[in-house]
Amino acid sequence: xxxxFLTLLVLVAALVIGMVxxxxxxxxxxxxxxxxxxxxxxxxxxxxxxDALVAIRDEMGEDAFQFDFQDGTFVVDDAAVALRDWxxxxxxxxxxxxxxxFGSVVExxxxxxPEVSFAWxxxxxxxxxxxxxxxxxxxxxxGYINGALAAEMTESGVIGVVGPxxxxxxxxxVDGFVAGAAATNPDVEVxxxxxxxxxxxxxxxxxxxxxxxxxxxxxxxxxxxxVGPIAVALDDGIPWFGTQTSQAELAAESGMVFQVYDWVxxxxxxxxxxxxxxxGGTSYTITLENEGxxxxxxxxxxxxxxxxxxxxxxxxxxxEGIVSGDIVIFPEEDMEATEESSD
Numbered sequence: 001x002x003x004x005f006l007t008l009l010v011l012v013a014a015l016v017i018g019m020v021x022x023x024x025x026x027x028x029x030x031x032x033x034x035x036x037x038x039x040x041x042x043x044x045x046x047x048x049x050x051d052a053l054v055a056i057r058d059e060m061g062e063d064a065f066q067f068d069f070q071d072g073t074f075v076v077d078d079a080a081v082a083l084r085d086w087x088x089x090x091x092x093x094x095x096x097x098x099x100x101x102f103g104s105v106v107e108x109x110x111x112x113x114p115e116v117s118f119a120w121x122x123x124x125x126x127x128x129x130x131x132x133x134x135x136x137x138x139x140x141x142x143g144y145i146n147g148a149l150a151a152e153m154t155e156s157g158v159i160g161v162v163g164p165x166x167x168x169x170x171x172x173x174v175d176g177f178v179a180g181a182a183a184t185n186p187d188v189e190v191x192x193x194x195x196x197x198x199x200x201x202x203x204x205x206x207x208x209x210x211x212x213x214x215x216x217x218x219x220x221x222x223x224x225x226x227v228g229p230i231a232v233a234l235d236d237g238i239p240w241f242g243t244q245t246s247q248a249e250l251a252a253e254s255g256m257v258f259q260v261y262d263w264v265x266x267x268x269x270x271x272x273x274x275x276x277x278x279x280g281g282t283s284y285t286i287t288l289e290n291e292g293x294x295x296x297x298x299x300x301x302x303x304x305x306x307x308x309x310x311x312x313x314x315x316x317x318x319x320e321g322i323v324s325g326d327i328v329i330f331p332e333e334d335m336e337a338t339e340e341s342s343d
């Protein structure tokens with residue numbers, strides 16, 4: 001009788017273990033939810049984060065990492081609904097608000113869910129909250145390199161820049177581009193137009209056409225509306241310099257150099273902190289030095305090998321100068337003016 005009872009206990013224990021182990025394994029999955037203002041294939045800001053998450057999933061496997069990505073959510077109120085729903089569910093280890101317009105929502109929402117980790121960008125403000133990470137990109141660094149290269153390449157001496165709204169990493173890129181061009185050739189004229197929209201492709205196309213009509217033989221820009229200016233560059237057979245993600249395939253033979261945002265190292269560090277029980281309080285800036293910013297030469301530019309090697313050598317030289325501090329992107333007086341305009 002005693003033996004039968006022990007056998008029964010063993011069978012029950014086995015059943016319990018059989019039920020518990022899969023649940024525990026499932027709990028080991030790191031889950032992320034992201035809201036972003038534009039499409040995952042926007043060739044710009046939203047795609048940079050989506051690509052990073054896909055890379056992490058490919059590296060870790062779906063049995064260890066999963067994410068939900070709600071794109072095309074430019075309206076802040078719509079994003080707020082999604083963020084609150086995710087936080088309330090308790091299903092996610094990290095909730096990301098990928099857009100500077102979402103900062104006020106994170107600031108208001110995070111205190112209601114102190115056990116949930118949030119991240120948002122581009123900004124460095126964690127609002128003094130222990131469950132908020134913040135992140136930004138030193139986009140002026142790649143902007144400077146692109147501006148310097150463009151200033152050496154232009155034949156007309158006129159370059160056109162199509163910007164969205166004068167904020168965040170978009171402004172940083174444009175300011176850096178202008179600084180790089182001016183430092184390389186002060187005689188080059190860099191015309192900047194902000195169209196006051198991140199997504200208005202028609203308006204961005206009109207701005208790019210106007211630049212060309214006014215003598216620009218090189219174009220650049222930032223945000224998801226750049227698909228319009230890229231088409232203009234292709235139609236007119238002039239070089240295009242890009243940022244945020246590689247636009248090489250779309251830009252084809254017009255594409256030259258792209259500053260690519262790589263959020264993977266930052267996200268890996270955030271996940272490691274969360275695993276250790278640290279839910280926030282850290283700000284991140286991706287840079288050339290920490291390889292969060294990567295300069296890529298377009299594979300479709302059609303340049304000879306010698307020209308590619310020469311271009312890469314110039315990129316390496318400028319990168320080394322920026323990382324070492326030998327190149328100061330913004331002189332002190334310009335930096336003060338930039339900070340005042342951002343207040």
